[in-house]
Amino acid sequence: MMQKKSKSAPYYNIGQLRVEYWNKLKIETSDLRRCHKGSTNEKVHKQNVRDLLKELKGVESFFAFPGKERIQKFENAFISNEYASLAHMVAETTRQLLGDSYKSNPDFIGFDEQSMDSAEEHEQYHSIRKNHFEVLFVDNITTEDEQKLKHSLRTLRSPGDKFTYDVLIQRSFQDAMIALLFNHNIQAVVIRYAPPYYSKQITPVIKPYAEEVLKHDFSSKSETDLGPFMGELIKQFRPELDTYYVTDTALGHLKGSTIKGFNRIFYQTEDIQELHLTIIRGIAERYNTPFFSALVEYSQKPTGVFHAMPISRGNSVFKSRWIHDFGDFYGRNMFLAETSATTGGLDSLLQPTGPLKKAQEMARDAYGSLYTYFVTNGTSTANKIVMQALVKPEDVVLIDRDCHKSHHYGLVLSGAYPVYLDSYPIEEYSMYGAVPLEQIKAKLLKLKEAERLDKVKMLLLTNCTFDGLVYNVERVMEEVLAIKPDMIFLWDEAWYGFAGFAHNYRQRTGMFTANKLYKKYNSANYRRRYNEHIRGLKNGEQSSLPDPDKVRIRVYSTQSTHKTLSSFRQGSMIHIWDEDFRRKTENTFLEAYMTHTSTSPNYQMLASLDVGRRQVQLEGFELVEKSIEMAMVFRAKVNDMPQLSKYFDVLTVHDFIPDKFRQTGLKEYYSKNEGWNRMEEAWEKDEFVLDPTKITLFIGKTGVDGDTFKNKFLMDKFNIQINKTSRNTVLFMTNIGTTRGSVTYLINALLKIADALDEEFKALNDKEKEIRDKRIHSLTKEVPPLPDFSYFHPTFQAVPGVPGGHLREAYFMAYNENNYEYVPLEDCLSIMDAGRILVASTFVIPYPPGFPVLVPGQVVSDQIINFMTALDVSEIHGYRSDLGLRVFTEKALNNEKPRTPNAKRPIEKKKKQLI
Structure with missing residues (x-):
């Protein structure tokens, strides 16, 4: 934690x-x-x-x-x-x-x-490779009884066991919960009777790390309730663990919640062997990988291949004199597992009934969804599947403008009307933050005022963003559901697949929040609170709480498993917590799934998704915590080492998130003078938080832009690979594969770069120093403007003056080459000043930032042109510098039946605030 x-x-x-x-x-x-x-x-x-x-x-x-x-x-x-x-x-x-x-x-x-x-x-010592774990027993027993218990369990071991375990005894509620926070090796918990509440072994050195437990006081609970209550808490903090309860309470007196809350309940008189076997069985069930195991077994079968794929079994490779090296590189198992068969122990991804079905069900349980589907074309395809499954032409989708381009193309395919939401700008570092909740609600209320709320189908947000901004998912969903109780939420968690396996992160995921809110809104306590709230409202005042009789929990999350967990490239998942899925959406979802999913999916990728699930269930808690630790170590080193801080700064929470969105006031995770700051309160309360595993390094003081730093320094000199840069930053990410050695190597590289810059700057003559100073000034002080979404041209507005644009119509209108023309970028402002409204006929996507600054049908604004002029990146999809900006011709716009009369440019600019 x-x-x-x-x-x-x-x-x-x-x-x-x-x-x-x-x-x-x-x-x-x-x-x-x-x-x-x-x-x-x-x-x-x-x-x-x-x-x-x-x-x-x-x-x-x-x-x-x-x-x-x-x-x-x-x-x-x-x-x-x-x-x-x-x-x-x-x-x-x-x-x-x-x-x-x-x-x-x-x-x-x-x-x-x-x-x-x-x-x-x-x-024998070096050959043993059994998986080992620890079992936490919570019981206030004597030291003598502890030794008897450990001895009894040790005698039950068998040489054939795939797993072994040691026993950890904790004698109080607090000690048990602290052990669960500290000890990653615990895989099962046995709660025996009712333990006392308070700990007697919290030392001063431990206390700062146990605050997550010590800040709560549940000592008022009765001894009878304390054991079952601990079982409930374990499911919140470590839901992957198996929990068992040992009691003498008669079955007739056990609450239903207690019976359902544990994997199994034992009675003291029962044989301890049964407990031992149950513990081993529980681990074996999580260790099981149905599809991977089936693929391994299939690869060992002697077969005759008379279907497609000459590469199957490796015959076309290993018998070749010319591509034998290809086979040597990947090894025989890769080819033995290649097949187009869906029988013989394997399964069909499009209609699974065997090991793939079981693998997806196990992933469902691991990620806390109601349904989980594997996707082998990456999250770009997952996003299109969900969009096509849930929205139809003329539905309205609220969508953050700087989301991944696959969502924008999904809107084109579905024919839905996008209402674009703007993230707040972080202009100093040439990037965007996230969409404030107030903006989302303002758009919804405007649509409600225009009697268009019934057309609104989905809210689509990226959580977390590429740069690490994380929404308060529960707050967003609650306040949106108060206005639109049947809203469907699509959380793009492409960079957040690991979040379900750490407590702080888990609270801000779509699946966890959906489950939490479903239970909340179906409780008697919430209904009483809602009724009191309604009675206190003034006439016509908008409720801030969802109506329990109308609210529906419908949440979808798309995750790039391959980005943050163990999976081959393009391995992704769709997680669904939709209480109306079977009744309303299953058929259309499966149609969309079949539309976008290959009939020949990659079995190795599917097997990696299955194995990746096993990993996070058994060691995800440990690995995610270590990836956060590695990020924190890196932050501390850059801050503490003068040679690094001379040229580099790790951007802080304060740099990324304005004060008004940080209710707790947390500014940074680490500072040289104060050490580590508390984070869990911010993750619980703030509107936005910063994922510490996304480390943005400000490099403006080097005088080198982000793209050059990435290629010339990191890649060419040290073979260090990163995904994202901005004009004056580079983004490093830690993950479950990051090691101390790799962090040390990165720090070593940055130190060498800093030393090289020292030597380079010393050798400069006066004129060269002047040029260098100008570059540094440009990168640190001359901030290019970051444009908001302007508005759709009246021709492509769904309803005049109301948020929502006909993106699909504009997109396909450009299929006719007579409907567009090219305008040189340097001529755009003068043409616009002369009174012509320029309307984009294509998506324009610079990398970075990697999302559309223009979409088909959008009016080109001064700010967008200024932004594109200031860009110093070479990769801009949808724009050719030799031709210029592709816009609709005036004739095409005039010939298209307008939804509202065309207007002069000054009038259109006034509409920007409304649309």
């Missing part, structure tokens, strides 16, 4: 603290071993070791490894002055802990490798 860190604990999370403390202990015990007896140095190191052991004992109480027993061995060796033995044990434990080797060789945890006598023992 993300907690505020005090100066006495200057680490981002407990994992970082743990690593640092173990490394310090390793160094101190090594130094202590070499000290002369009775020397001043020995006294200093003894005190340091004593302090570190005390602190680590408190931290390690929340982990099964290295465990209390091993810590006790360290203390005994320290008290006995056995410093060499202590140093060896600490070094070995640190190596196992930091290298995660204990997870692969669990049966040898605590085993001293140097004491192995035979080669066979060494071979």
Whole structure:
């Protein structure tokens, strides 16, 4: 989780603290071993070791490894002055802990490798690769009973088990919840009876990292309710975990919510073997990958191939003298798994009934949706599928203008009328933020006033944006549903697929929020609150709460699994939480799915989606947390190292989000003087937050523009690849594959770039310095304008004076080459000043920023021309510099039946505020 860190604990999370403390202990015990007896140095190191052991004992109480027993061995060796033995044990434990080797060789945890006598023992030690995890038992038992429980469970192990586990005992509610926040290895929780509430083992070093638990006080709950309530909380914080309840409460007295809330309920008198087998079975179910396993099995079958695809089984490759290297590069398994068959143990993506169906159901459960569909053409196709499935010609869609271009093309295909929403500009860095909620509501109320609210079908927003802006999904949905209770929400989560596996992030996802609001609006408490709210409204006042009798929860999320999780390129998913799906949408959705989905999908990609789901269910919590930690480490290094901060700045929350959208006032995640700032409150309350894994580096002080920095410096010199730049920034992203080594390499590269810039600047003569200073001034002070969406020309307005444009009509009107002409960009302003209205006949999409600055039917404004003139990027889709801007001819506009009379340019400019 993300907690505020005090100066006495200057680490981002407990994992970082743990690593640092173990490394310090390793160094101190090594130094202590070499000290002369009775020397001043020995006294200093003894005190340091004593302090570190005390602190680590408190931290390690929340982990099964290295465990209390091993810590006790360290203390005994320290008290006995056995410093060499202590140093060896600490070094070995640190190596196992930091290298995660204990997870692969669990049966040898605590085993001293140097004491192995035979080669066979060494071979066995290094060959064991069982998946290992920890089971949290919550029970206020004695130390003696704890040892009996661990022994009983250990005796139930079998050599044939695919998994092994250790037991972690926590004796209070608070300790159990802290362990769940700290310990990524926990995969199952067994709550036995009713544990006491308060912890007795929270030390000062732990406290700053446990605030997510300590800020709540549930101690007033009865002992009978505390166990089941913990089960509910676990599903909020760690929903991927298996939860079990051990009780003596008679079945007749157990609440329905308790029975449904756990994977299984046991009684104390039942055999502990049944509990053990159930725990192993629960892990095996999540580990199962139906389609990947089916594909592996298929690839091993001897077959005769008489269908399409000569590449199948690798026959056309490995028998070739000319492309054999292609086969050598990818390996035989890739080709053995290639087939166009949908039987023989495999399945059809268009009508799955076997392993693909099961794989999608398991993904549904993992991501918290009602339905999940795999997509093999990327999220661009997923977006078009959802758009075509849900909206028809003349429906109205509210859409953020700077969303991915696939949504705009989806509008063309569907024939819906877009109402474009403008994100607030971040002009200093040549990028856009996100769409304020007030603007969305203002557009809706205007449509309601024009009696067009019944035509509004969908709100489409990008969450999170490429640059990391994340919406308050719950607030947006609640306030929109208060105006339009049957609104369909499409959250483009292309860059947010990982968010369901970290608590703060999860709260701002479409699926989590849909489930939460559905339960909320169907509760008696909400109905009472709504009725009180309605009674307090003045005549004609708009309710800010949705009507529970009218509201429908209809939410769709499209995710680029391949962008942030483990999947082959173009592997994506559509997640659906739509209570009306079966009744209203399933048929049209499946038609759209078949329209856009290949009849020959890539099986390797589908298998990767299946395996990626397994990964996030079993280690997503850990991997996402580590990716955030890596981003925070990078932020700290750039801030703290003078050579880096001389040329580079990591843009902060304050840089990205105006004050009025940050209700908690959080300005930055890290500063050199104050350390880490608290984040969870901002993620709970603020209208917008910044995803810390998106790191925007301001490079204006280098005098090098973003595109040049990306190619000439990062790629050409260091082979560092990034996706996005702006005029004066470059964007780095951490993900579940980011390692400490890769972050270190990036910092090393930036330091070398900074050193090279030092040398280059020293060598400049006066004239060259003047040129350099002008470049820096341009990149840091001369801010090009960022245009808003102007408006649709009256010819393409759905209804005069009302938001909504006929994008499809304008798009296809340009299929006739007689309807458009080219105007040189440098001539546009003078032509517009002379009174002609220029109307775009095509999408114009500069990269960056990567979204349309003009769409077909849109009136060209002064601001748009100024923006395009100031652009220093070479890639602009829909625009050719040698020809100019492609616009509709005046004759074409005049011949087209107008929806409102044409007007002179000054009058059109007034309409901009309305449309």
